[in-house]
Amino acid sequence: xxxxVIIKAEDLYYSYDDTRSxxxxxxxxxxxxxxxxxxxxxxxxxxxxxxxxxNGINKPSRGRLFIDGRELKYDKKELLSLRGRVGIVFQDPxxxxxxxxxxxxxxxxxxxxxxxxxxAREAVDKVIDILEITPFREKPTHSxxxxxxxxxxxxxxxxxxxxxxxxxxxxxxxxxxxxxxVNRLVDKLVARGITVLISTHDVDYAMxxxxxxxxxxxxxxxxxxxxxxxxxxxxLLRKTNLRKPAAIELFESLxxxxxxxxxxxxxxxxxxxxxxxxxx
Amino acid sequence: MIIVDKLCYQSKLRYVNPMExxxxxxxxxxxxxxxxxxxxxxxxxxLNRILTVKIGGxxxxxxxxxxxxxxxxxLLSTLAVIVNFSRYPLDAFSIPxxxxxxxxSWAGLMRAARLIITAMASVSCLxxxxxxxxxxxxxxxxxxLKCPELIIEMMMLIYRYIFLMxxxxxxxxTSQNARLGNKDMRTSLSSFGAMxxxxxxxxxxxxxxxxxxxxxxxxDGVINVLTENRAVSRKNVMLIVLCEAVLLGYTILVxxxxxxxxx
Numbered sequence: 001x002x003x004x005v006i007i008k009a010e011d012l013y014y015s016y017d018d019t020r021s022x023x024x025x026x027x028x029x030x031x032x033x034x035x036x037x038x039x040x041x042x043x044x045x046x047x048x049x050x051x052x053x054x055n056g057i058n059k060p061s062r063g064r065l066f067i068d069g070r071e072l073k074y075d076k077k078e079l080l081s082l083r084g085r086v087g088i089v090f091q092d093p094x095x096x097x098x099x100x101x102x103x104x105x106x107x108x109x110x111x112x113x114x115x116x117x118x119x120a121r122e123a124v125d126k127v128i129d130i131l132e133i134t135p136f137r138e139k140p141t142h143s144x145x146x147x148x149x150x151x152x153x154x155x156x157x158x159x160x161x162x163x164x165x166x167x168x169x170x171x172x173x174x175x176x177x178x179x180x181x182v183n184r185l186v187d188k189l190v191a192r193g194i195t196v197l198i199s200t201h202d203v204d205y206a207m208x209x210x211x212x213x214x215x216x217x218x219x220x221x222x223x224x225x226x227x228x229x230x231x232x233x234x235x236l237l238r239k240t241n242l243r244k245p246a247a248i249e250l251f252e253s254l255x256x257x258x259x260x261x262x263x264x265x266x267x268x269x270x271x272x273x274x275x276x277x278x279x280x
Numbered sequence: 281m282i283i284v285d286k287l288c289y290q291s292k293l294r295y296v297n298p299m300e301x302x303x304x305x306x307x308x309x310x311x312x313x314x315x316x317x318x319x320x321x322x323x324x325x326x327l328n329r330i331l332t333v334k335i336g337g338x339x340x341x342x343x344x345x346x347x348x349x350x351x352x353x354x355l356l357s358t359l360a361v362i363v364n365f366s367r368y369p370l371d372a373f374s375i376p377x378x379x380x381x382x383x384x385s386w387a388g389l390m391r392a393a394r395l396i397i398t399a400m401a402s403v404s405c406l407x408x409x410x411x412x413x414x415x416x417x418x419x420x421x422x423x424x425l426k427c428p429e430l431i432i433e434m435m436m437l438i439y440r441y442i443f444l445m446x447x448x449x450x451x452x453x454t455s456q457n458a459r460l461g462n463k464d465m466r467t468s469l470s471s472f473g474a475m476x477x478x479x480x481x482x483x484x485x486x487x488x489x490x491x492x493x494x495x496x497x498x499x500d501g502v503i504n505v506l507t508e509n510r511a512v513s514r515k516n517v518m519l520i521v522l523c524e525a526v527l528l529g530y531t532i533l534v535x536x537x538x539x540x541x542x543x
Contacts, residue, residue, distance in 0.1 A: 052492070052496075055496050057492050057495055057496055076500070080498050080500070083495070083496055083497065083498045084498060087496070087497075088493075088496045090489070090492075090493050090496075092489070094444055094486075095486060095489035095490055095493055096490070096493040097440070098436070098437060098440055098490060098493075098494065098503070099416070099436055099440060099505060100414075100415060100416050100436070100439050100440045101414075101416040101505075101508070103506060103508060104416065104505035104506060104507075104508075105505075107504075107505050107506035108494075108497060108499075108503065108504060108505055109497040109498065111504035111505065111506065112497055112498035112499060112500070112504055113498055117506060120506055121506055124506065138289075139289070140285075140289060140414065140415075140416070141440060142440065142443035142444070143286075143289075156497065157497070160497065160498075
């Protein structure tokens with residue numbers, strides 16, 4: 001079983017100002033290879049800080065971090081190889097996209113991990129195709145919409161063929177249509193066997209999509225497990241100010257009122273609940 | 281500047297190899313300035329207008345409006361060549377003003393006309409380049425011409441982030457206006473100052489975030505990117521060589537035959 005763990009964090013501490021407050025305050029987690037994990041918790045709880053640790057940008061002051069069973073080392077060679085294996089899609093694409101040309105932007109990471117220009121060109125074309133960027137590949141970055149910029153920033157990372165992709169609030173400030181597009185692209189990543197970590201505030205999406213939910217609170221993971229289990233814990237949700245997913249809320253109330261028979265599995269989404277109801 | 285940036289992405293000549301466009305523009309520009317010929321200036325003006333408007337597909341009126349901008353500056357600065365204050369009237373025109381005349385000579389007028397046409401022809405060469413070539417392509421030309429890497433990278437980042445800066449500045453200005461931040465001179469000045477401050481702070485934050493994001497993709501000091509392959513067209517190269525040969529021939533002819541003349 002140990003081989004299946006791709007990320008293991010043991011008691012990490014990290015502080016941005018080295019003095020008072022710790023952004024990571026004894027952060028521990030184990031993530032299985034190929035799984036989909038949603039990180040939930042208030043802004044400033046430590047999700048993004050942990051993500052930057054996974055990529056070696058932030059170096060924890062205490063604790064140990066293993067990727068693929070190897071402890072992280074912070075010399076240049078190890079860092080470069082780590083960053084090739086763990087990709088981060090940042091929350092604000094404008095902080096990530098540095099080139100005015102979509103093609104050049106995507107090629108950056110590919111060339112940095114040592115591809116030859118010909119290989120990189122091929123990889124870039126492939127990613128542009130997979131992530132449906134072709135319609136705007138010749139447009140300048142500054143004229144793209146928020147959703148299109150997000151697509152390019154996912155391509156930035158996917159082109160490096162990482163084992164783990166982290167998306168920091170991928171749906172932040174996207175309209176529903178682009179949120180749907182980004183969600184569909186995320187599913188494509190999962191289908192390629194990539195371990196995907198997402199931070200999100202959307203409980204319904206997390207419930208339906210994730211294999212595991214990690215609830216982060218004041219620099220610690222205070223709950224980790226299947227969505228049905230985590231989201232049924234009313235006390236936990238109250239403590240972290242999370243809303244209960246609509247499907248669970250309705251399911252619990254219907255079960256309590258005796259409309260639904262006891263002993264049904266917690267539904268992952270509203271359509272499963274709908275099926276329960278129509279089966280009565 | 282933003283209009284020019286939008287137009288070049290719509291130009292039909294956008295995908296033509298940027299090297300071809302660059303050399304056409306620069307050599308023509310140099311020949312214009314060397315020959316100083318009025319006839320050649322007019323020819324180049326027409327040629328660039330045809331290339332940009334007819335072939336590039338940029339709207340004629342818009343092109344003319346863009347050309348007017350430098351023309352206004354030129355006219356103002358050539359006034360000094362045309363108008364003299366003198367005790368004696370010169371041959372072209374003279375307006376008596378007490379004991380002196382506001383006056384000008386035919387030679388002065390011709391010199392001014394020649395200056396304006398040469399300058400406008402040169403400007404049209406640069407317009408041809410910037411209205412039909414995207415900034416990323418121009419940066420690529422610089423890279424191929426062995427411009428220092430540092431300058432290339434700065435051009436890339438500045439071009440990318442200038443639009444973000446403008447956007448933020450515009451938003452801040454709107455929110456200041458919404459709260460009467462510009463009701464009189466005093467508040468306008470202090471609002472403008474505050475905006476400058478915030479832009480600076482935001483830029484610092486953004487540069488740090490950008491650096492992190494680049495590091496996350498294995499950045500180690502050099503910005504490696506691919507270049508677009510724009511096919512070199514044999515036909516274009518031949519046409520450019522032919523055109524420049526004619527212009528060069530004409531320049532030599534003018535210099536040998538009529539060194540001081542205007543044709």
